[in-house]
Amino acid sequence: MDLEGKQSLPTLGSGNSELGTEALVRKVVEEVLETKVKEIRGTLQAGCLECRMRKDPSSQRTELHSMKH
Secondary structure (H helix, E strand, O other): OOHHHHHHOOOOOOOOHHHHHHHHHHHHHHHHHHHHHHHHHHHHHHHHHHHHHHHOHHHHHHHHHHHHO
């Protein structure tokens, strides 16, 4: 590996580029997964709200009424 390649890799600790790269990859993967979990959670919550509104028509009227005000 050339000198430029070594310098472009972030390192953590005692200059071991593999450990630094592994830590960076782990952090990126964690952030991506966290974002996906938030998206999925939002989708599920919206779906649950829709199901509740379909099961209980009175809750739909209440929510629609509160949305108008």
